[in-house]
Amino acid sequence: MSSRMSSMFKRHPVLLSLSFAFIMIFCVFGYLFHWAFYNIERIEPGELISEKTSPSGEYTVRTYLNNGGATVSYAVLGVLFSNEKNNDSKHIYWQYEETAGEIHWIDEDTVNINGQKINVPGGKYDYRHP
Missing domain, CATH: 2.40.128 (Lipocalin)
Known part of the structure; x- marks a missing residue:
């Protein structure tokens, strides 16, 4: 299985790198969206x-x-x-x-x-x- 993944990465390095970058950006935006609109734990008491x-x-x-x-x-x-x-x-x-x-x-x-x-x-x- 690992030889198949390494050969796939050798054949399509740009596509796999872009896919990984897209997934990471999506996760960061998802976390920020949750933090800004759903998480009330961050609010300081007055x-x-x-x-x-x-x-x-x-x-x-x-x-x-x-x-x-x-x-x-x-x-x-x-x-x-x-x-x-x-x-x-x-x-x-x-x-x-x-x-x-x-x-x-x-x-x-x-x-x-x-x-x-x-x-x-x-x-x-x-x-x-x-």
Whole structure:
């Protein structure tokens, strides 16, 4: 098999090099697209608005007011902290043009932030992808 690959590379070095370069560029753009439009973990918390602990005390949700600057409206970021795992955190809520951060625990595994129900610890809400 390796002799077949080496002979194919000898016959078509430009085609294989271009294919490899295209695949690498596609992977880099895919990662950047995910980072820019789907990953809310990169968002820095701003000013703390509210904080509520789950009924069992296993989780704490904090909401932060995020000031995007002069040209962007305020946004609210919700962060889930695991009280049993050394404050391991996960961003679970991101809403643009919002200033309130009302948190209500529905049950042990469901939290309501500004009217959005989120199952914890796996769920999340991002206004860009409802």
